[in-house]
Amino acid sequence: MPDYPWGDFALNVVVSIAALVVFMAAIMATATAIKNQSIIDIFWGPGFVVVAVVSYLMSSSSQGDDTRRLVVLVLTAVWGLRLGAYIARRNLGHGEDKRYTALMRHQKGTLVGYLIRKIYGLQGLLMLLVSLSVQFAMYERQSLGVIGVIGIVVWVIGFAFEAIGDWQLARFKADPANAGKIMDRGLWAWTRHPNYFGDTCVWIGLFVLALGNAWGLLTVVSPLVMTKLLVSYSGKALLEKGMRRSKGEAYERYVAQTSGFFPLPPRRTQKA
Secondary structure, rough: OOOHHHHHHHHHHHHHHHHHHHHHHHHHHHHHHHOOOHHHHHHHHHHHHHHHHHHHHOOOOOOOOHHHHHHHHHHHHHHHHHHHHHHHHHHHOOOOOOHHHHHHOOOOOOOOHHHHHHHHHHHHHHHHHOOOHHHHHOOOOOOOHHHHHHHHHHHHHHHHHHHHHHHHHHHHHHOOHHHHOOOOOOHHHOOOOOHHHHHHHHHHHHHOOOOOOOHHHHHHHHHHHHHHHHHHHHHHHHHOOOOOHHHOOOHHHHHOOOOOOOOOOOOOOOOO
């Protein structure tokens, strides 16, 4: 396999860990002061931007291809900052998310220790794992080439699904006439989770951008961890459990008609 500056990459990981510790500590202190731990959701996307900026500044022209480094930085920043801004607009002013309120009711041990174990340390670790593709790509000397272009295209498709899906849902919820209804229009008619599907594609695209070097295959952990989170833990599974409980048969009909993740033409069921 081609040579790779493992020492520089390892140092990059260490500095990224330090940056995430400081970043998470600042958010934890703020959230505790205002008694709203759910503000961490706003900083999930921006946390990756922190790692991307650190990695870009740590690397150099002699260590990695300038075009690849800049593309990876920009794509990560655009995705992370848009996501943070969207969640901020959606959540601020509505108090603490009930998931975090319920979590805090089960506090054991010291407050700081509990917060690190259950929220900030866990999310910081996940950020580090998912961002490995971004960090690795910064030290690849090969030009983008065809594989790099494919990565950009996959990222664009994912970003479009995520951003458009979020925009469509926000417009739907803003209309009082839709109160109590299920969003089943636009991209939401093709997949029950266009935003999560888009998120997965974004990180597959960034992973592909790390394949200028064959060793980049090792960073497949990035899209795999992100997809597992979105499908099995904090995303799809949790949301659908709540929707089934609150919407009942109406949501079951939506499930029967609409793909669970990968976009597919809507299935039309017979009306009773």
